[in-house]
Every structure is written in C-alpha cells, then in structure tokens.
Amino acid sequence: MGTHDHDEARFIERVRAGLVPPPPSAGFDARLAARLAPPRRTHWAGWLAAPMAAGALGLALWAGRGPVGEGGVDAQVAAVATELSVDPVYTLLDPEAAALEDEEEILPEDYAVLAEVLEI
C-alpha cells in the first residue's frame, strides 16, 4: 500500500470511528413485529380501515380536495406557489437545484411531499 493509500485508509478509519451509530432502540423489534404482522392476524378493527379510508377520501372530494395525481392536491400546491410567487418544487426543495447532479433531479412525487408539508 502506497503512502497516499495508507493516508486515505487512515482518514476513512477516523471518519468511521467518529460516526458510530447507536444500536436500535429497545422498542424497535416490537414496533417492527407489529408492522410486519401478517394480514391473517389482523384485529377485527383492521377490517374497518378500508371503508373508513374510502369515507375519508369521499369527504375530501366533497370538500373540494382531490387525490394526488388527479389535479386536486397538485392544483392546491400550484395555487399556494402562485400566491407566494415561488416555484413550489425548485425553490423549496433546493435553491441550488441547478448545481445538483442529474440523479438529484426533482421528481414528480415531490409535489406529494410538498402537499404533505403544507398539510393539504
């Protein structure tokens, strides 16, 4: 190993040593087990979830809020952006967007992220 490679390896080792993650918390396994419980173990209340979700969607549509991708939330995000005179995606997500590498291009789902942030 050359001096340069040796220096590089030592530097990386120091970075690694300075960035030691904590172990998973005590509740991690229990929470994961609850999330991974197969459908056959679903509590009876789970059967209510689908109709309730459908009801919530219906309510949202009734209130004039469409689902993402159908002009509802996207339209509201666009309206908010116009009011603020900002581009919701490019300005909010990263002012240095122009300097970003191509894999960091802004994705369509960012509209959904913005909608979530705006709570609409």
Place this chain on the structure above:
Amino acid sequence: MEAVSERDQTQALEARLAAFVSTHRARAVSLAWRLVGGEAAAAEDVAQEAFVQAWRALPGFRDEAQLSTWFYRILVREASAWRRRARVRQLWTQLTGGEVATPRASVDAGLQRRILAALDGLSRGQREAFVLVHLEGFTAAEAAEVLGMSPGTLKSHLHRALVKLRAELADLREEG
C-alpha cells in the same frame, strides 16, 4: 389439504423474514442513521419501512442475495425521501418566517456533528457511495448495484466524496 399447504407456505415465509430481519437489522439501522444525518428515530423509521416492503416482496424473491440488494436499494431510497422531506420542511419554515427546528438532537459529540455536516455537504450520489462503501463495508460491486449506477460512476463518486471530505475535515488527516 390446500389450507394446510397455504399455512406451511406462510410459516416458511415468516421464518425467512425472521432470518432476514435478524441478519440485516443492525446494519439497516446503522446505514439509515448515517444516511439521514444522525437522526436516530428517523433511521429506525426508514429501516422499518424497508423491512415492511421486504416482507411484501419476499414471496417474489427466491435468492436471498437478490432480496438483500433490493432491500438496501429501498432503504437508501427511503432515507433519501426522508432527507428530502426534512429539507422541504426546513425551507418552508424559513420561507414562512417560522423557527427552524434544531436538527440532530440525538447527536451531541462535536466530531460526530462535524462529520455529519461534512457528509451533508456532499451530493446525494457521493454521500450514498461513501457511506455504503467506506462506512458500511459494502463492496464496490454491491454498492453500485444497490445504488443503481455503473461501477465507474460509483468510483467517481467515491473519489469526489473523499476529496471533499478530506478538505472539509483536514484536521482528521493530520491527527495521530
């Protein structure tokens, strides 16, 4: 008879999942923690979401190695999505004149904070490549596959990441 076979299949899948979680649990949380910038709760959420998606996809994977690559790809994407959301929240709060929440409450050590800040300054590709290969011990081939990039692009990201980090954390080069 069919019901028994279905139950056997489910039990076999659950056993595979349990083995998979047990093998990858610590590494998944560690990788997520380093990618989301030292937020312990966010790292666990990201890792859990990736495990949930792995559970759904499990029947479609016979090869555990393929499942593992796919799982880490999902985890890296989830971590990236988390960073994106955090960034949007931060910028939105700044734009609306609100107070920006202090990030990384779970991180106190000065050196740790500096390293995390330096990683923050890398591009997404550079950060993910560096964390996977140099901090989490993925081989270059594994990391390239997880990140969906060519080995050449990965090497380029690694090189640039190292140059930037060595400049940013110059004192770490001189110690010792």
